[in-house]
Amino acid sequence: MRSGRSTRGRTALMRATALAGALQVLLPNPAAARLTQMELARVAVAPPPDARAPLDLAFTEADGERAVTLAAVAGGRPVLLLPVDYTCGNVCDPMLSLSAAALEATGLVAGRDYGFVLVGLDPRDGAAAARRMLAADLGAAPSPVRPRALVGTAAAVDTLTRALGYGYVPDPGTDSIAHPAAAILLTPEGRVARILSPLALNGRDLRLALVEAGEGRTGSLGDRLALLCYGFDAARGIYTPLVRRILAVAGVATVLGIGLLVLLLARAGRVRRA
Numbered sequence: 700m701r702s703g704r705s706t707r708g709r710t711a712l713m714r715a716t717a718l719a720g721a722l723q724v725l726l727p728n729p730a731a732a733r734l735t736q737m738e739l740a741r742v743a744v745a746p747p748p749d750a751r752a753p754l755d756l757a758f759t760e761a762d763g764e765r766a767v768t769l770a771a772v773a774g775g776r777p778v779l780l781l782p783v784d785y786t787c788g789n790v791c792d793p794m795l796s797l798s799a800a801a802l803e804a805t806g807l808v809a810g811r812d813y814g815f816v817l818v819g820l821d822p823r824d825g826a827a828a829a830r831r832m833l834a835a836d837l838g839a840a841p842s843p844v845r846p847r848a849l850v851g852t853a854a855a856v857d858t859l860t861r862a863l864g865y866g867y868v869p870d871p872g873t874d875s876i877a878h879p880a881a882a883i884l885l886t887p888e889g890r891v892a893r894i895l896s897p898l899a900l901n902g903r904d905l906r907l908a909l910v911e912a913g914e915g916r917t918g919s920l921g922d923r924l925a926l927l928c929y930g931f932d933a934a935r936g937i938y939t940p941l942v943r944r945i946l947a948v949a950g951v952a953t954v955l956g957i958g959l960l961v962l963l964l965a966r967a968g969r970v971r972r973a
Contacts, residue, residue, distance in 0.1 A: 733872035746864035752889040758849035761829035777912035778814040778885040784876045785828040794897040795836045799844045804902025815846040822853040
């Protein structure tokens with residue numbers, strides 16, 4: 700029963716995060732879009748219970764154009780996964796640059812403490828399109844935080860997005876894709892740990908999220924102690940101090956303890972008088 704409540708709570712938390720307004724939906728040009736309201740309603744992030752990425756899925760890495768699996772890319776580390784449209788003309792570019800900046804601000808080391816992965820949603824976009832996006836947003840020079848950009852077949856992309864509960868809709872009229880602006884944080888085993896807004900990430904919160912998703916394999920002892928005093932605010936998509944809550948609980952426990960002590964002393968006095 701406890702594990703069931705935990706799973707339901709974790710799922711509710713992720714869905715609340717996805718629906719709280721922190722995750723913007725990237726839509727095609729409204730003047731040319733032909734998507735119906737019913738189609739747009741499918742554009743959302745709603746991971747099923749215990750959602751996890753199939754780590755045996757094969758993709759092609761843009762740099763070097765070699766075949767890799769998600770397991771090889773993850774390498775036993777927590778992974779920040781960004782589903783993107785490599786030819787997106789809306790917010791995919793700032794999604795990438797802001798996520799890279801937040802990851803650099805964590806102080807963690809890419810490739811050692813975490814993985815940073817892009818997956819193209821449009822199977823028609825090949826490795827060249829992914830490399831153009833990386834060069835435009837992050838520059839051609841080597842960077843301490845450079846994602847591994849993957850392209851895949853329609854079947855591989857569909858399998859991954861279905862497993863993660865990530866809904867998107869292609870718009871043939873504008874040759875673009877309506878999709879959520881969401882970063883999916885995976886544990887080393889591929890389980891969905893958090894749904895984050897890549898447009899509102901900061902180094903502190905992202906570090907704590909990576910440490911939490913790493914399940915003891917990432918970060919320092921101080922980070923793990925900090926998680927005892929911080930909690931994830933699903934509505935705001937950030938970690939907030941729980942000190943007030945802890946103090947409130949401690950205060951109630953103190954009052955109850957004093958009340959119990961007074962009651963025991965009163966009973967002891969009546970026994971002695973008798």
